[in-house]
Amino acid sequence: MAANSFFGRDVISVRDLDRRGLEDVFGAAERVMAMPAAERREVARGRTLGYLFYEPSTRTRLSFQAAMASLGGSSLGISDVASSSASKGESLADTVRTLSIYADALVLRHPLDGSSRFAAEVSGKPVINGGSGTEEHPTQAVQDLFTMRREKGRIDGLTVGIIGDLKYGRTVYSLLRALGNYDVKVHLASPESLRIRSDSVYDIRKRLDFTESEQMDDRVGELDVLYVTRIQKERFPDEEEYIRVKGSYVVGLDVLRRMKKGAIILHPLPRLDEISPELDGTEQARYFRQAEYGMHVRAALLALILREEGV
Amino acid sequence: MRESELIVRRISEGTVIDHIDEGMGLRVLGALGIDGGDGGLTTVALNVPSGKFKKKDIIKIEDRFLADDDTNKLAVIAPRATVNIIRNYKLAEKRRVSLPNEIERIFRCSNPDCITNSGREHIESVMDVIDREVLALKCRYCGRILDVSGIGRAPAAAG
Numbered sequence: 001m002a003a004n005s006f007f008g009r010d011v012i013s014v015r016d017l018d019r020r021g022l023e024d025v026f027g028a029a030e031r032v033m034a035m036p037a038a039e040r041r042e043v044a045r046g047r048t049l050g051y052l053f054y055e056p057s058t059r060t061r062l063s064f065q066a067a068m069a070s071l072g073g074s075s076l077g078i079s080d081v082a083s084s085s086a087s088k089g090e091s092l093a094d095t096v097r098t099l100s101i102y103a104d105a106l107v108l109r110h111p112l113d114g115s116s117r118f119a120a121e122v123s124g125k126p127v128i129n130g131g132s133g134t135e136e137h138p139t140q141a142v143q144d145l146f147t148m149r150r151e152k153g154r155i156d157g158l159t160v161g162i163i164g165d166l167k168y169g170r171t172v173y174s175l176l177r178a179l180g181n182y183d184v185k186v187h188l189a190s191p192e193s194l195r196i197r198s199d200s201v202y203d204i205r206k207r208l209d210f211t212e213s214e215q216m217d218d219r220v221g222e223l224d225v226l227y228v229t230r231i232q233k234e235r236f237p238d239e240e241e242y243i244r245v246k247g248s249y250v251v252g253l254d255v256l257r258r259m260k261k262g263a264i265i266l267h268p269l270p271r272l273d274e275i276s277p278e279l280d281g282t283e284q285a286r287y288f289r290q291a292e293y294g295m296h297v298r299a300a301l302l303a304l305i306l307r308e309e310g311v
Numbered sequence: 312m313r314e315s316e317l318i319v320r321r322i323s324e325g326t327v328i329d330h331i332d333e334g335m336g337l338r339v340l341g342a343l344g345i346d347g348g349d350g351g352l353t354t355v356a357l358n359v360p361s362g363k364f365k366k367k368d369i370i371k372i373e374d375r376f377l378a379d380d381d382t383n384k385l386a387v388i389a390p391r392a393t394v395n396i397i398r399n400y401k402l403a404e405k406r407r408v409s410l411p412n413e414i415e416r417i418f419r420c421s422n423p424d425c426i427t428n429s430g431r432e433h434i435e436s437v438m439d440v441i442d443r444e445v446l447a448l449k450c451r452y453c454g455r456i457l458d459v460s461g462i463g464r465a466p467a468a469a470g
Contacts, residue, residue, distance in 0.1 A: 089431075091431055092429075092432055113424050113425050114426040114427065117426075199456040200454070200456075202447065202449075
């Protein structure tokens with residue numbers, strides 16, 4: 001096996017992962033998934049993951065904890081900053097430094113852009129970005145691509161449609177950057193006020209072929225993957241603006257019927273009303289499987305970061 | 312001797328930054344971290360006549376010899392500046408500023424939600440120069456591209 005380039009390394013941005021790096025994680029995730037539970041529990045036995053969540057989370061934090069437990073390690077951290085010294089005004093830097101004393105690797109979610117890169121500079125242990133502001137959510141992107149690869153058998157050649165909140169959705173920016181490593185076509189659709197930020201896709205445009213419009217309707221039949229995102233109320237500076245655009249997109253059975261055979265629907269979750277629950281049992285709906293893969297992908301990343309020999 | 316050279320006195324040892332774009336002299340001082348706090352003599356001349364219709368700013372810093380790393384920071388705010396190192400009243404070295412790969416501290420990230428603007432952390436902004444042709448700068452922390460149109464006149468300087 002080739003040298004493990006992830007050992008001891010931070011995972012801050014999808015920009016830090018080229019195609020080979022992504023494929024290394026996918027390969028590790030496949031191996032972790034295929035391992036008998038007893039063998040898997042030896043991978044990070046005695047190691048500790050520290051988590052620091054300044055924003056709410058269900059899947060990211062729980063999947064990291066579940067991943068660490070599945071590798072035989074343990075987790076400790078702060079999921080409610082109101083209960084920590086951050087509520088007394090302690091800086092992020094000092095909180096990160098402290099947690100890095102007690103843990104072998106850290107995962108951070110924080111409302112400010114660039115927070116993870118800063119944390120990595122002050123931490124004595126590797127830092128994984130678990131979502132930074134509206135900027136990045138790199139492990140979600142790795143999970144999204146892994147899901148496409150598993151469920152569609154490939155990433156190259158796919159046509160991917162992304163709808164919803166493209167302006168504030170950090171998963172979208174990470175996903176676009178990750179897709180830029182592959183030969184894919186991307187169609188983006190959002191209300192005008194929620195278009196992707198041009199200053200955040202400056203480097204993506206050079207590597208990725210994508211179109212932008214307000215509707216996906218005329219493209220639905222071309223898509224291999226429909227990626228739906230939530231309109232994120234908490235990111236809107238103005239509630240009136242949120243009320244104007246909420247419910248702009250609802251994927252229901254009518255959309256499903258127009259999708260081509262074998263097409264799949266993904267969503268980073270949580271969802272509100274943008275995907276009708278009546279779709280959940282259909283063969284196109286793969287978002288809960290996507291959440292399951294998230295746990296394995298994070299286990300793979302942790303194994304690569306914590307063990308020089310990889311997995 | 313030209314009029315512009317007579318406006319401020321000659322220095323025996325130190326650095327003269329000449330041909331700074333009109334009105335940018337104070338930003339150059341800020342970028343270099345020169346605030347007079349070290350007790351050294353620094354002379355600033357703003358709006359000095361230069362050529363028939365133009366004006367420029369000049370800064371003379373006595374007993375301090377600025378290195379390339381310092382003066383290259385000026386490439387974005389004063390791209391036409393020349394740096395003259397003076398020893399014993401004579402010009403010992405003359406150089407133009409050239410764009411470095413990264414620029415620390417001078418520009419505040421334009422993204423209000425960037426960690427560098429949090430005000431709570433001990434952190435300086437760092438901009439990576441990602442495109443020399445169109446002068447595109449990217450915040451090393453949040454990755455946002457700094458709007459470079461009219462950057463030289465932007466009032467927001469960090470530090």
